Amino acid sequence: MPFTQLGLMPELLRALSAAGYARPTPIQSQAIPAILEGKDLIGTAQTGTGKTAAFVLPFLQRLSKSSGKIRALVLTPTRELAVQVELAVRKYGRFLGLRSTAIYGGVSQIPQEEALTRGVDIVVATPGRLLDLVGQGLLHLSKVEILVLDEADRMLDMGFLPDIREVVRLLPRQRQTLLFSATFPDEIRDLAHSVQKAPVRVDAGVPRMPAKGVEQHLFPVLPHLKTDLLLHLLGKETMEPLLVFTRTKHGADRLHRILERHRYKVAQIHSGRSQRQRQEALDGFRKSRYQILVATDIASRGIDVQDISHVLNFDIPNNADDYIHRVGRTGRAEKPGIAYSFVSPEDEIHVQSIEKSIRKRLRRIKIDDFSYKTPIKPSGSTKSSFQERISSAFAAENRLVPDTAQSPKVFDRFASRTGTSIRETVMLRMNEPKLPARANTSKNRTVTRHHQRPASRSPRFLGGPSKEEQTELKRLQVKLFGASALRPPRHFSARRSAGSRLKD
Ligand code: AMP
Numbered sequence: 001m002p003f004t005q006l007g008l009m010p011e012l013l014r015a016l017s018a019a020g021y022a023r024p025t026p027i028q029s030q031a032i033p034a035i036l037e038g039k040d041l042i043g044t045a046q047t048g049t050g051k052t053a054a055f056v057l058p059f060l061q062r063l064s065k066s067s068g069k070i071r072a073l074v075l076t077p078t079r080e081l082a083v084q085v086e087l088a089v090r091k092y093g094r095f096l097g098l099r100s101t102a103i104y105g106g107v108s109q110i111p112q113e114e115a116l117t118r119g120v121d122i123v124v125a126t127p128g129r130l131l132d133l134v135g136q137g138l139l140h141l142s143k144v145e146i147l148v149l150d151e152a153d154r155m156l157d158m159g160f161l162p163d164i165r166e167v168v169r170l171l172p173r174q175r176q177t178l179l180f181s182a183t184f185p186d187e188i189r190d191l192a193h194s195v196q197k198a199p200v201r202v203d204a205g206v207p208r209m210p211a212k213g214v215e216q217h218l219f220p221v222l223p224h225l226k227t228d229l230l231l232h233l234l235g236k237e238t239m240e241p242l243l244v245f246t247r248t249k250h251g252a253d254r255l256h257r258i259l260e261r262h263r264y265k266v267a268q269i270h271s272g273r274s275q276r277q278r279q280e281a282l283d284g285f286r287k288s289r290y291q292i293l294v295a296t297d298i299a300s301r302g303i304d305v306q307d308i309s310h311v312l313n314f315d316i317p318n319n320a321d322d323y324i325h326r327v328g329r330t331g332r333a334e335k336p337g338i339a340y341s342f343v344s345p346e347d348e349i350h351v352q353s354i355e356k357s358i359r360k361r362l363r364r365i366k367i368d369d370f371s372y373k374t375p376i377k378p379s380g381s382t383k384s385s386f387q388e389r390i391s392s393a394f395a396a397e398n399r400l401v402p403d404t405a406q407s408p409k410v411f412d413r414f415a416s417r418t419g420t421s422i423r424e425t426v427m428l429r430m431n432e433p434k435l436p437a438r439a440n441t442s443k444n445r446t447v448t449r450h451h452q453r454p455a456s457r458s459p460r461f462l463g464g465p466s467k468e469e470q471t472e473l474k475r476l477q478v479k480l481f482g483a484s485a486l487r488p489p490r491h492f493s494a495r496r497s498a499g500s501r502l503k504d
Helices: 010-019 026-036 051-063 079-092 110-118 127-135 152-157 161-169 186-195 223-236 249-261 275-286 320-327 345-358 386-396 408-418 422-430 442-452 467-481 490-503
Strands: 041-044 072-075 100-103 122-125 146-149 176-181 200-203 214-220 242-245 266-269 292-295 310-313 337-343
Touching: 010 051, 010 079, 026 041, 026 051, 026 200, 041 051, 051 072, 051 079, 051 146, 051 176, 072 161, 079 100, 079 122, 079 275, 100 110, 100 127, 110 127, 122 127, 127 161, 146 186, 152 161, 152 176, 152 186, 161 186, 176 186, 223 249, 223 337, 249 266, 249 292, 266 275, 275 292, 310 320, 320 337, 320 345, 337 345
Parallel strands: 041 176, 041 200, 072 122, 072 146, 100 122, 146 176, 214 337, 242 292, 242 310, 266 292, 310 337
Antiparallel strands: none
């Protein structure tokens, strides 16, 4: 069914054709006629289904003429979603004379006050700031004709139920109430029951699977190699715009720093950033000022950026719903998209639940020219590591480098103890018992080094090399790496001080 058969006014049809929409999505075909008739409605739909246009188009038509009084109110769980919905209001209402504004916390309220003073017809708001402004007498809800509760389940998850009830108390009883929710638990049923009258139910089908056009692949990789693998993929493949999800804000910070150091145009969005920073990151990503956006789950529901080509789960989420939400950021509105997930052995349990949920076994990919055996090195290091310098020195001498040449310290100790040739040193190192890789924390690095010491070593060895050994060691290092080798690389300082503590 084309848009023209939904009963929409010419100004809205013009805006839709300017937006390049050829036909309505299923939720739009079902919801628009019912909302135009003035009915209350429950829409089971989430971001990515076209739900925003499904409620914005008909309420614009119902308002149609500006009065300068707030007649439509949309409540959203997050600031990002408030901004996004308000942008949609402007986009679809561009040929109507209606005025709208977004009201949300975390930023100065002055511009919001000014917009309210000029007069608006539509407010899209998060509940907290809305009630603040109501409390200050700056915002009046007595003329509201249409209330939309967007992502109602998420608002309840975030503890907004008392605020929603408070807002509803301030509205006229005679109004149209639209409620959209991705899930429909009892709490939502109860809320709907208390704020709506005989609602029509439309169901866009909660996607239990990412969109058909999305290719999904898993990259098995040890946790400490994820950053290297990402840099490797970025070097091999055009992956822009790329949305990367990390589990924690610290993880996002760290990855953001590393990508910046590698000269990628990258922004980040998580709960540790101010609202202004979050908005700047999102706008910049939308407008292609940034190639990569690193985000935690806070962003996964709200983000609507057209044409995200790749989504990468740097850390795979621990439940299928979050996976589907995240992957749903690509392949939107029936466009193709690619979703990659890095998975370490301990993620296998989450992978199983995701695969069960989407009823599909995901393809595992191994990259031929990526070294999956590189040992743990200090995180975030962009300078060539001592390991790499050993490699290149060996390469220059046309010798084999086993990946067991793990740390400069271990290498140095062997060199000093035996006074052997480099090749002999390496062979000795290769015969050492191998230990499993450990988490990359300075504490664990210390412990690992401690464990790596063969039991047979003498107490003297534990005390470090003698003076003569040190001189011989320096001579060897200078021969191999030049005078600069005597200056310890900065990123090894923690390791060295851990070493000195061990010696004491
Ligand atoms: P939403 O589910 O509201 O977040 O919308 C998801 C994306 O689909 C947004 O970028 C919309 O601009 C886009 N969209 C909405 N309706 C249509 C449509 N009928 N045809 C093509 N794209 C659409």
